[in-house]
Amino acid sequence: MRTAVFCLALMFACGGGTDAAGPTDNPKFAYACSDDSLYKVDIATHAINLIGQLTGCYEAAIISDIAVDANGTIYVVNGSLNTANPATGACTKIGTGTVNTTGLTFLPKGVLDPAGEVLVGYDGGTYELIDIKTGKTQTLGYLSKNPLVTLSSSGDVVYTKDKHLYVTVHGVGEDGKACGDCLVEADPLTGAIIKSFGDIKHPDVYGLATWGFDVFGFTNGGAFFQMHRTGDTLTITDVKISNAPKVPIKFGGGATSTL
Numbered sequence: 001m002r003t004a005v006f007c008l009a010l011m012f013a014c015g016g017g018t019d020a021a022g023p024t025d026n027p028k029f030a031y032a033c034s035d036d037s038l039y040k041v042d043i044a045t046h047a048i049n050l051i052g053q054l055t056g057c058y059e060a061a062i063i064s065d066i067a068v069d070a071n072g073t074i075y076v077v078n079g080s081l082n083t084a085n086p087a088t089g090a091c092t093k094i095g096t097g098t099v100n101t102t103g104l105t106f107l108p109k110g111v112l113d114p115a116g117e118v119l120v121g122y123d124g125g126t127y128e129l130i131d132i133k134t135g136k137t138q139t140l141g142y143l144s145k146n147p148l149v150t151l152s153s154s155g156d157v158v159y160t161k162d163k164h165l166y167v168t169v170h171g172v173g174e175d176g177k178a179c180g181d182c183l184v185e186a187d188p189l190t191g192a193i194i195k196s197f198g199d200i201k202h203p204d205v206y207g208l209a210t211w212g213f214d215v216f217g218f219t220n221g222g223a224f225f226q227m228h229r230t231g232d233t234l235t236i237t238d239v240k241i242s243n244a245p246k247v248p249i250k251f252g253g254g255a256t257s258t259l
Contacts, residue, residue, distance in 0.1 A: 007033040008041065008207050008218055009068040030209070031074055031086065033066050038074075038089035046224075046242045056091035057082050065156065065207075067104035069132075070117055077101055077121075081135035097135030101128060103156035103167070103208070111159070111188050120188075122153035122167060127191020141190035143167070149174055151193070154181045155206035155220075159188065162213045164229075168205040181205040183215070183227065183234065197234045200227065222248025 009031045030041035031051075036058035038051040054076060057063055061079040068074050074084040081099045082091040101121030109116050112129070119130040125143040130136075143151050150171035157167045165188040170180030173196060181204065183197045200217065202225060207218030215227045216239070228235045 007063060007066045008209055009066045009074065031066065031068060033063060033076070035063055038084060038086075046239070048241075048243060051087070052089035054084055054089045054091050056093070057084065064100075064102050065104045065121070067106055067119060069106050069119075070108075075104065075119065075132065077104060081130060081132070093135075094132065095135035097131065097137060099130055099135060099137060101130070101137075102153050102206075104130070105157045105159050105165075107159055107165075107188055111163075120157070120191075122157055122191065124152040125150075125171075127186070141187075141192055143169065143184075143186065143191060143193050144174070145192075146174065148172070148176070151179065151182075151184075155204065156208040157186075158208040158210050158215060160210045160213055160215065166208060166215050168200070168208060168217070195232070197229075197232075200234070201236055 032039040032041050032048060033054060037053050039048050040051055041048050054063065057076050057078050063076060063078045066074055066076050072086065074086055076082040076084050076091055077099050079098065079100065081094045081097060083094065084091050100123045102123070104119060104121040106117045106119055112118050119132050121128055121130060126139055127141045128137040129140050151169045151173055152171050153167055154170040155168045157165065159165050165186045167184050167186050168181045169184050170182065173179050179199060181200055181202060183200050184193045185195045186193055202217060202219050202223055204220035205217045206220050209216045217225050217227060224239045224241055226237045226239055
């Protein structure tokens with residue numbers, strides 16, 4: 001079980017500057033959360049500023065992740081689905097469904113649903129669709145149906161601008177070797193593993209976000225790093241948090257708006 005986690009969700013703003021990673025509509029800022037509070041993160045400087053406590057969420061159970069849709073609505077999972085006020089952090093519960101996903105991401109319109117974007121996540125090795133109106137979940141598939149494969153989501157999932165779904169996993173893979181944490185690409189329709197990139201040199205990667213075509217990881221030990229894909233190879237680079245506190249932040253989630 002995760003405790004004292006720190007979640008992150010990037011929010012896109014159209015017309016942003018370019019970078020070597022890819023498209024021009026890169027995020028201007030990010031929302032982040034600890035186990036009880038909501039923050040705003042400056043993407044350019046990596047400074048973190050408190051918005052307020054996630055009242056109505058953190059009192060009930062540990063917050064496992066947040067996600068932001070194309071309209072800027074913040075969704076919070078703590079065993080159930082909630083929305084959070086972006087100005088104050090106050091939470092409002094959605095429906096009565098039970099949501100135990102350790103990672104969330106929105107898939108853009110046309111990927112899974114031709115009518116609009118949808119919220120998906122992994123509960124262990126199970127890939128789920130989450131109804132944002134009722135908070136109820138529906139199983140879409142699994143990381144693997146091989147009984148010898150014990151890989152499960154170790155922290156988060158993210159969908160990138162170049163149409164790839166990435167998941168951090170741990171457990172035993174197809175090769176019979178233990179992995180943790182590793183990055184895999186999965187099918188956004190079924191959740192099944194398409195390709196494994198192997199160990200990503202950081203344990204407890206509980207958060208993933210995307211900027212351009214790159215994936216950024218956030219660990220429970222406070223590390224922040226970038227993963228750049230070239231073909232079948234990942235280049236991993238550590239990133240410094242500009243105003244990092246003396247006690248490392250225990251990151252716990254990551255997500256990117258589909259705007």
